[in-house]
Amino acid sequence: MTIIKRALTFILTVLAITVIAGSSAFAQKAPEFSNDLMMDNKTYVYLIAEKLEYRSLNGIDPLMWEIQGFVGKDINKFWFKTHGEALTTESEAEMEFQGLYSRAIDPYFDIQGGIRYDLAYEGGANKSRGFAVIGLQGMAPYFFHVDGGMFISEDGDISASLEAEYDLLFTQRLIGQPIFETSIAIQEVPEWGVGSGFNNIGLGFRLRYEFVREFAPYIGFNWERKLGETADMARTGGHVSNLSLLGGVRMWF
Amino acid sequence: MSDNNYNMSRRKFLRYSASMAAMAGISSVLPTYAFAGFDNREVLTPKGPDNVIDLTIGKMPHQVDGKQGNAIGINGTVPGPLIRLQEGQDVLLRVKNELEDTTSIHWHGILLPFQMDGVPGVSFDGIPAGETFEYRYPVRQNGTYWYHSHSGLQEQLGHYGPLVIDPAGEDPVEYDREYPIVLSDWTFENPYDVLAHSVKMEGYYNYQKRTLGEFFRDTKENGLGDAVKDYLSFGKMRMSATDLLDVTGATYSYLMNGRGPDSNWNALFRKGERVRLRFINASAGTSAFDVRIPGLEMTVVQADGQNVEPVSIDEFRIGIAETYDVIVEPKEEKPYTIFAESLDRSGYARGTLAPRKGMSAPVPELRSRPKRSMKDMGMKMDMAGMDMDSEETGMNNMNHDGHDDMNMDNGKMPMPGMPAPPVRHGPDHHGIGAAAIASYQFDRLDEPGIGLGKDGRKVLVYRDLKKLKPNIDKRKPQREVELHLTGNMERYMWSFDGKQFHEVDGPIEFKHNERLRLTLVNDTMMEHPIHLHGMWMELENGNGQYNPRKHTLLLQPAQRISALITPRDKGRWAFHCHILYHMERGMFRVVQVADEDGGIYGQDYS
Numbered sequence: 001m002t003i004i005k006r007a008l009t010f011i012l013t014v015l016a017i018t019v020i021a022g023s024s025a026f027a028q029k030a031p032e033f034s035n036d037l038m039m040d041n042k043t044y045v046y047l048i049a050e051k052l053e054y055r056s057l058n059g060i061d062p063l064m065w066e067i068q069g070f071v072g073k074d075i076n077k078f079w080f081k082t083h084g085e086a087l088t089t090e091s092e093a094e095m096e097f098q099g100l101y102s103r104a105i106d107p108y109f110d111i112q113g114g115i116r117y118d119l120a121y122e123g124g125a126n127k128s129r130g131f132a133v134i135g136l137q138g139m140a141p142y143f144f145h146v147d148g149g150m151f152i153s154e155d156g157d158i159s160a161s162l163e164a165e166y167d168l169l170f171t172q173r174l175i176g177q178p179i180f181e182t183s184i185a186i187q188e189v190p191e192w193g194v195g196s197g198f199n200n201i202g203l204g205f206r207l208r209y210e211f212v213r214e215f216a217p218y219i220g221f222n223w224e225r226k227l228g229e230t231a232d233m234a235r236t237g238g239h240v241s242n243l244s245l246l247g248g249v250r251m252w253f
Numbered sequence: 254m255s256d257n258n259y260n261m262s263r264r265k266f267l268r269y270s271a272s273m274a275a276m277a278g279i280s281s282v283l284p285t286y287a288f289a290g291f292d293n294r295e296v297l298t299p300k301g302p303d304n305v306i307d308l309t310i311g312k313m314p315h316q317v318d319g320k321q322g323n324a325i326g327i328n329g330t331v332p333g334p335l336i337r338l339q340e341g342q343d344v345l346l347r348v349k350n351e352l353e354d355t356t357s358i359h360w361h362g363i364l365l366p367f368q369m370d371g372v373p374g375v376s377f378d379g380i381p382a383g384e385t386f387e388y389r390y391p392v393r394q395n396g397t398y399w400y401h402s403h404s405g406l407q408e409q410l411g412h413y414g415p416l417v418i419d420p421a422g423e424d425p426v427e428y429d430r431e432y433p434i435v436l437s438d439w440t441f442e443n444p445y446d447v448l449a450h451s452v453k454m455e456g457y458y459n460y461q462k463r464t465l466g467e468f469f470r471d472t473k474e475n476g477l478g479d480a481v482k483d484y485l486s487f488g489k490m491r492m493s494a495t496d497l498l499d500v501t502g503a504t505y506s507y508l509m510n511g512r513g514p515d516s517n518w519n520a521l522f523r524k525g526e527r528v529r530l531r532f533i534n535a536s537a538g539t540s541a542f543d544v545r546i547p548g549l550e551m552t553v554v555q556a557d558g559q560n561v562e563p564v565s566i567d568e569f570r571i572g573i574a575e576t577y578d579v580i581v582e583p584k585e586e587k588p589y590t591i592f593a594e595s596l597d598r599s600g601y602a603r604g605t606l607a608p609r610k611g612m613s614a615p616v617p618e619l620r621s622r623p624k625r626s627m628k629d630m631g632m633k634m635d636m637a638g639m640d641m642d643s644e645e646t647g648m649n650n651m652n653h654d655g656h657d658d659m660n661m662d663n664g665k666m667p668m669p670g671m672p673a674p675p676v677r678h679g680p681d682h683h684g685i686g687a688a689a690i691a692s693y694q695f696d697r698l699d700e701p702g703i704g705l706g707k708d709g710r711k712v713l714v715y716r717d718l719k720k721l722k723p724n725i726d727k728r729k730p731q732r733e734v735e736l737h738l739t740g741n742m743e744r745y746m747w748s749f750d751g752k753q754f755h756e757v758d759g760p761i762e763f764k765h766n767e768r769l770r771l772t773l774v775n776d777t778m779m780e781h782p783i784h785l786h787g788m789w790m791e792l793e794n795g796n797g798q799y800n801p802r803k804h805t806l807l808l809q810p811a812q813r814i815s816a817l818i819t820p821r822d823k824g825r826w827a828f829h830c831h832i833l834y835h836m837e838r839g840m841f842r843v844v845q846v847a848d849e850d851g852g853i854y855g856q857d858y859s
Contacts, residue, residue: 040837
């Protein structure tokens, strides 16, 4: 008797729970709190050929490139940068590669650190050297895009470079871009044509037309002057100052 | 919760339906909420003893001004069908997902058990591909609302529709005819590409930036000194004076009830009728439309589904997710253009209020693109309105009104009809996620917004909104929560208090049935429509017990406003910027309403 009574109570209780749980939509359990619901921590991939151009220069007519990109999230990224020059008339080229860890330290600036590798070919011979890099990249007040780096070579030579650009809108698609570049070294490295002190300054202007944001052909000019010891070294072998007309394309995705 | 009584009589309902039918000129005995002109789209009313409505979400082709795109439609249309409910009903909405991805429907502005709110990951798990989810809730309010996907970027593809709830009692608004007007934005691009573009390049879609030509025009107009000063002050802050919308008419076509401007959506009327237009901004990226009907005065009678004291205006700004019901009374037998310009003037949605089908009226020119001011950057201007005090723009550590400060009586309540004095920003600059802060914060309740109100038109301002019936909870706020809207346009990071959603480790906690003041401060230079799910925000606009109830507040740059809240429904509720891309990039929070024991389940509908 008591067994039946107990069994009945048990069955009724189970039934009651089932009915209450099942009948009401309000009894549904919601998911646990999660902060992983939006695309605010997504990894993006970006690659830009800022400069991909042909220069007319003293009959050596180099091809020049400056390409960079990242893989990463808003704060932490891996940056890849390369720039270089290859002569179209001779088998001669000089290039630089950087692989950097980049971290946002400010709404507009990233601090970057990593390695740089330089490579040069000249008439079948080639040479290379490696560096440790620390740099700063971002947008300074008044909309100047700035990319600066300090380098310590494997031989302990210290140098630095700075590039600043500005976008000047003639129209919504026709955009002028003045560029200023300079580099400085503490120790001289004659093998690479580097003197101590200011090495060079460069001024350029590129006028691009953005058919779409991602694709813009341009024309422009570039003026470069070697300075101080670097200029003295250059005098023996080539030009201290040169002015080139250029044409190329800027693209990204 | 509801101010209106629940006991709707069946007879009243039938009489109401019948009169509706007569007005629309339809003699059918079947459900008669015929909205002549809503593209003869289905109007869905609950069927059977369980009050069932069936909805199917699926991919579909969608034509915009002759060009074909791929949309997500509801029951085969964009926008989805008009859902028409009755206050007091218990409804069952069955949503079938025919997409390959998870989907959801959020019932925007509706008070319901939070598991029915339709936010995947917050209120439920979403509706998996191929499955059907049953939304069940009692309808406890009335007015104009809408519904939309809360999954990924589906909303950009057309996954939204209007929702109208008829009052249980007498409708205080008299009208002969009505139309829902769903404003939205459409792109033929993949919305994920749209987002990626903004992440990778600041101003990708902005083709109205300041050029050299504009600089010279400005120097001519304002003098060289002032023009240079103006450009330099924006330059110094690294802010663009033309940051109006992230995604613009460069990719968007603006739609009125799913139709592009060239397709001229028509709403018919007879001379002398009172026509009720129920405007809904269902955009994904167009933070606001400015709406006017040249030649007609509009009377605003409802905002966010809540009846307000009628206000006569020429124009109003409608933020994403807001709704405004207006009454127009065309006295002439001629067509009138319904004109809705995007805030940045990069395009417009348009239709025609016409006595006969196929008519059109002249379409106004787009006005010129406005530009941001020093005030938008949170700076105090001197009397001349041009200058800025450089002392005031930098860091300020004078924290009169600290962030998250619990102090109640610091004079924050605006005097009726008077703007509150500017408030200084606290010492917290919100880190990397915030490119700027509003050093000075203004209530701006009397300002119609950027680009409006300087051309002689009477434009609705938030101060005008006065609820028809007083709010019930007369308690003073017991607690205060302050949140800052923050962003970094350059990195396309959006956040509250400088923290993106993935950076927070828990919900914002509200106590069940407490009386709370939520203060919102816009530290960015753009408008943000901020939406709180599951409870009303009684906007403190100086109308006391008649402060309007809103589900979405459109914040102007450098604006500081507050709302009183009584969280009556427990659970977890989403709180976010309704610009879809801002939400996805981190301007999102979960609000948890728990009782004293920490419980979020069990609803009390007494």
